[in-house]
Amino acid sequence: MSYIRCNFCGATNLRSRKRCRRCGMGVEIKAKKSLQTAFAFLIAAVIFYIPANIYPILETTKFGKRQASTIVEGVIAMYQAGDYPVAFIIFVASILIPFVKIAALFYIIFSLWHNRCKRLEQKVWLYHLIELTGPWSLIDVFVVVILVALIHFKNIAIIPGIGATSFALMVVLTMLSALAIDVRILGERCER
């Protein structure tokens, strides 16, 4: 192909250009830099994934009695209370999506690094799915923000735990990792 798509504004550019003719951003594919940046963000995300799941996301103090719950405990509590739809949303948004996202990012980075061209379309589809669903994991963090603001009575206090901060950081880091991956590498190396 003698043309290349600008990642920033979507303009079609001649391969020979260094900067996009329309928005002026760099259009060259820097595969090595892109994958290394994405990998670095991903490792940082994995590091924060651990405290995000071990430490409580929410600490409730009711009449002096402290109770802390992690993300997994929160989903179980919701399920036991019979709130199945919400338990399902939280399960998908805070347990399933982050896990699948981290695994998928590893897979995409690894297969790009090794120039694997199998299942090209599925990989591009997977990448766009990650980009789309990624930020929705933040639901749990925002729920904490809302509960902290709403519930502040004499006998009941709710405070966010270490888990909430780690979880938010983890989600932001996976978003940065996904943004760092240049999807054009897929089309570039594997175009028939």
Add this chain to the structure above:
Amino acid sequence: MQNEKDLLICPRCFMLHKKRSLAKQDEARCQRCGKVLMRSVNALEWRVLAFSISGIVFLLLALLFPLVDIDLGGIRSSLNMVDAIMKLWENGELFIALFAFLVLILFPLLFVGSLLMVSIAMIFKRKRLARDLLIFATTLSHWSMLDIFFVSILVALVKIYEYAQIRFDSAFIALALFILIEIYLSKYIRLEWYWERWEQL
């Protein structure tokens, strides 16, 4: 060789297409994967002007007034976004407070604000200014998260509806309307198509 300006590469499957002029309300899809590549939006800059002004008004309403009121056994409290973030900050949750401030207040305001300025710059044919503003808006577009916050409100209410009486306040509707406008401005009209329009100025 074709002129670059007349060509379009599919963002999903990278197939090269030749642009065609579209009739009103028409869409052009990728031949291979079916992704919408172009959509004709009549008088784009005027539409964006109207929608972004109303978006900013709704967002300000949503930020300044309470979203939800609850009554927990006679004790009342209400959810206000600015107060909620201030409270986190006072509680020492600096990172979450800062993060919430950025993705729930600052970035949405700047994003819709910059689209408003883009439309004005395009109407007055200030190409250079419009380009710089479009670069700014494109960078911000990933980091406005009020739609996620909206779903979070509903989830949070499900957690407490057994104990508390809940009443949706005026700002809740304003927030919902802002989100619809933001979706129209950044998903229905893709940012790429602002750039296409900009090119034709």
